[in-house]
Amino acid sequence: MSKKCNAFWTFFSSVKLTVALFIAIAFASVLGTFIPQQEAAETLTGRISPGVIQLLRTLQLSNIFHSLWFTILLALLCLNLFVCSLNRFPAAFRQFSRSRSSAKPDAPNHPEPDKQFAAKNPLPITAALLSTILQKRFGHIEHTTEGSRHLLYAEKGRFSYFGPYIVHVGILIILGGAIAGFLLGFEGYTELGEGESTDTVYMKGSKAAKKLPFTIRCDRFSLEFYDDGTPKRYRSDISFLRGERLLSQGNILVNHPLQFEGFRFYQANYGIIPDSRMTMTVRRHDEKVAEQTIEEGSEFDLPGVKAGVRILRLESNFMNLGPAAKVYISSPGEDLQFWVFQDIDRIVQENPGLLMQMPIMDPGLFKPYVFSLAPAGSRYFTGLMVNRDPSLPIVITGALIMVLGLLGVFFYDHRRVWISLEDRGEGTEVSLAGRCNRNIAGLNRELDFLTEKIESPVESPK
Amino acid sequence: MSHTSILSWVTFVYFVSFLFYLLSMLRSEAFWGRIATGTALAGYVAHTLALIIRWIASYRLGIGHVPLANFYESLIFFAWAVVLLYLLIEWRTRNRSPGAFVVPCAFLAMAMASLSPGVDSRIQPLIPALQSNWLTSHVVTCFLAYAAFTVAFALGIMFFLKRGEVSKQNGLKRFRELIPHPEVLDELIYQCAVMGFILLTLGIVTGSVWAHYAWGSYWSWDPKETWSLITWLIYAALLHARLVRRWRGGPLALMAVCGFAAVLFTYFGVNLLPGLHTYLQT
Numbered sequence: 001m002s003k004k005c006n007a008f009w010t011f012f013s014s015v016k017l018t019v020a021l022f023i024a025i026a027f028a029s030v031l032g033t034f035i036p037q038q039e040a041a042e043t044l045t046g047r048i049s050p051g052v053i054q055l056l057r058t059l060q061l062s063n064i065f066h067s068l069w070f071t072i073l074l075a076l077l078c079l080n081l082f083v084c085s086l087n088r089f090p091a092a093f094r095q096f097s098r099s100r101s102s103a104k105p106d107a108p109n110h111p112e113p114d115k116q117f118a119a120k121n122p123l124p125i126t127a128a129l130l131s132t133i134l135q136k137r138f139g140h141i142e143h144t145t146e147g148s149r150h151l152l153y154a155e156k157g158r159f160s161y162f163g164p165y166i167v168h169v170g171i172l173i174i175l176g177g178a179i180a181g182f183l184l185g186f187e188g189y190t191e192l193g194e195g196e197s198t199d200t201v202y203m204k205g206s207k208a209a210k211k212l213p214f215t216i217r218c219d220r221f222s223l224e225f226y227d228d229g230t231p232k233r234y235r236s237d238i239s240f241l242r243g244e245r246l247l248s249q250g251n252i253l254v255n256h257p258l259q260f261e262g263f264r265f266y267q268a269n270y271g272i273i274p275d276s277r278m279t280m281t282v283r284r285h286d287e288k289v290a291e292q293t294i295e296e297g298s299e300f301d302l303p304g305v306k307a308g309v310r311i312l313r314l315e316s317n318f319m320n321l322g323p324a325a326k327v328y329i330s331s332p333g334e335d336l337q338f339w340v341f342q343d344i345d346r347i348v349q350e351n352p353g354l355l356m357q358m359p360i361m362d363p364g365l366f367k368p369y370v371f372s373l374a375p376a377g378s379r380y381f382t383g384l385m386v387n388r389d390p391s392l393p394i395v396i397t398g399a400l401i402m403v404l405g406l407l408g409v410f411f412y413d414h415r416r417v418w419i420s421l422e423d424r425g426e427g428t429e430v431s432l433a434g435r436c437n438r439n440i441a442g443l444n445r446e447l448d449f450l451t452e453k454i455e456s457p458v459e460s461p462k
Numbered sequence: 463m464s465h466t467s468i469l470s471w472v473t474f475v476y477f478v479s480f481l482f483y484l485l486s487m488l489r490s491e492a493f494w495g496r497i498a499t500g501t502a503l504a505g506y507v508a509h510t511l512a513l514i515i516r517w518i519a520s521y522r523l524g525i526g527h528v529p530l531a532n533f534y535e536s537l538i539f540f541a542w543a544v545v546l547l548y549l550l551i552e553w554r555t556r557n558r559s560p561g562a563f564v565v566p567c568a569f570l571a572m573a574m575a576s577l578s579p580g581v582d583s584r585i586q587p588l589i590p591a592l593q594s595n596w597l598t599s600h601v602v603t604c605f606l607a608y609a610a611f612t613v614a615f616a617l618g619i620m621f622f623l624k625r626g627e628v629s630k631q632n633g634l635k636r637f638r639e640l641i642p643h644p645e646v647l648d649e650l651i652y653q654c655a656v657m658g659f660i661l662l663t664l665g666i667v668t669g670s671v672w673a674h675y676a677w678g679s680y681w682s683w684d685p686k687e688t689w690s691l692i693t694w695l696i697y698a699a700l701l702h703a704r705l706v707r708r709w710r711g712g713p714l715a716l717m718a719v720c721g722f723a724a725v726l727f728t729y730f731g732v733n734l735l736p737g738l739h740t741y742l743q744t
């Protein structure tokens with residue numbers, strides 16, 4: 001490897017870099033929660049000086065988590081992780097696959113004893129006792145004799161060498177998946193009134209329109225409340241269509257998204273569409289003969305007579321008497337104009353005799369028809385998040401691997417014990433040695449436990 | 463007796479238990495220590511019962527759910543987890559000195575739940591955003607993690623007290639002698655950090671899964687998410703320092719204390735940030 005390459009390698013294989021990057025990312029994240037981001041950043045305009053806003057924008061501090069420099073920090077972390085893991089993996093693999101038969105004191109890795117003492121029991125008993133205990137605690141043991149010496153070796157948890165690499169691979173997969181999701185997936189939003197349909201959603205952030213390969217229709221939106229008035233359920237009944245053909249139907253609730261052709265739909269928002277239109281009802285001898293949603297300029301015919309109705313004006317508050325519509329009626333006999341007030345009953349009650357004085361306010365002027373005006377019913381709209389993230393399975397796999405690796409790091413430890421027993425007539429001379437890769441406290445407890453067992457005289461047969 | 467009044471009593475009992483732990487440290491008498499443990503244990507049993515009663519009560523109201531759904535309930539569960547963890551450690555290490563440091567943390571959380579204005583102790587129905595099977599696993603893992611970090615913090619403080627200048631006063635000297643050896647503390651801090659780290663990882667993962675179902679995005683840099691990531695990074699740095707650089711003692715204790723500040727901010731501080739959406743949206 002060239003020198004330059006070496007320097008690169010050394011730089012990226014250092015844990016100091018890792019810790020520095022951890023701190024840098026943590027610090028950037030702190031900034032990201034204190035400085036208003038994205039849409040919230042716009043609220044700053046006018047409250048702080050334009051210079052500061054310009055600075056925030058130049059340093060991409062108003063969208064830290066999607067900024068170039070934050071992405072670079074994450075990329076450096078990935079590179080660091082990758083180089084480091086690659087660097088250390090061969091050593092870990094060597095440690096993992098090192099020959100087991102190192103019980104013999106002349107084996108290259110045989111450690112110096114950590115403890116030496118004389119046990120009261122004679123050699124055969126001590127050896128048998130230890131053998132059973134180790135078998136139980138370690139599973140596999142090696143028991144050899146060398147002349148009068150008994151050598152025991154036990155180990156467990158060799159896989160623990162891979163723990164950190166499994167964690168790191170998991171993290172790389174998560175980050176890789178997240179990047180892929182960012183590039184390949186999308187998040188959109190759409191609002192649909194009850195009865196409306198659309199095949200277009202608007203991208204989060206950029207607000208660019210995106211066409212879906214099908215049409216969605218909101219058939220109904222419903223709300224439920226608990227007795228105390230807290231919302232209990234928001235639900236949109238949705239149909240998926242292609243052209244006129246109904247493909248599928250379903251409902252979307254918060255926490256229960258609906259999946260269709262790789263897209264997921266989430267209940268994100270709702271509201272009421274205030275309807276500025278009014279409904280005009282026409283009765284003849286108390287029998288309803290026509291009902292129309294009207295706007296200024298709308299026209300309709302009255303059934304039974306050759307008369308057309310045209311709405312000349314529609315006022316939300318005419319002469320301070322509330323909503324009113326001015327109608328023009330053209331019929332073969334006569335043409336007529338008059339006002340229809342929504343609240344005519346109340347107005348007449350408050351001003352008796354008004355209709356006599358001002359026939360233009362009489363909704364029954366065109367006899368025998370009586371006109372009335374009412375607000376058109378307002379409808380709900382549902383706000384749906386629409387997204388597609390093909391990388392989701394990757395991220396989930398990464399998370400699982402990371403968690404498994406974590407358990408491997410902290411609950412497995414390569415623990416090895418070497419015990420040599422030598423006959424001392426009445427008793428036994430014991431040397432104990434232990435090695436581990438992480439959990440020294442656990443190893444010490446193990447050695448103490450074994451010592452206690454060996455020294456206890458209780459086990460000797462009578 | 464209603465569960466809220468039991469919980470008020472439990473708050474008081476933890477305070478008394480803390481005083482007994484302190485007394486046993488200052489006078490180094492095992493007698494007071496045993497009383498302290500007994501008091502803490504009694505408080506803990508009542509605490510557990512109150513949680514169960516609250517749980518049942520929510521079903522009586524027809525809005526049954528695990529008592530983990532609002533700030534009050536989270537504080538109560540947090541204190542419960544802290545005491546549980548402490549009692550386990552006391553039982554494992556046969557050392558009572560951490561009691562004088564950990565039990566007051568549980569007491570403070572309880573006191574905050576019962577006394578602080580604006581913390582609503584009523585059983586509330588679950589709003590749609592919380593109606594998820596992930597609620598329980600997410601909240602339990604996160605708060606167990608916070609509890610483990612709290613214990614690590616208390617042990618970190620003990621570490622610095624132990625190492626501090628030898629005082630002339632007899633009481634304090636004895637007090638310090640009763641604190642375990644720095645090496646033991648170091649090991650305990652590490653173990654608590656590991657436990658908290660694993661639980662926090664699970665908490666973040668379950669939270670992401672939940673966010674995926676509820677909001678349609680497993681990670682959206684929401685302040686709470688971001689702060690849990692910051693906390694995670696701090697403890698990841700602690701673990702690397704220890705596992706790779708073999709750092710021991712002081713630096714580790716310092717990181718446990720700093721990490722705890724991040725935990726506190728993730729728990730309480732995030733709500734103070736201006737103009738950001740809360741978790742109870744929709």
Ligand code: HEM
Nearest residue numbers: 014015018077080081084088164167171409698701705706
């Ligand atoms: C956030 C992403 C992470 C990065 C960037 C990272 C980075 C690194 C690096 C660079 C090393 C190698 C040190 C060396 O070769 O001297 C390392 C080692 C290690 N990491 Fe991580 N790490 C991350 C997450 C984790 C997590 C979550 C754990 C879980 C506890 C972990 C556990 C370990 C362990 C145990 C080692 C020691 C490996 C050995 O002894 O060979 N790492 N890490």
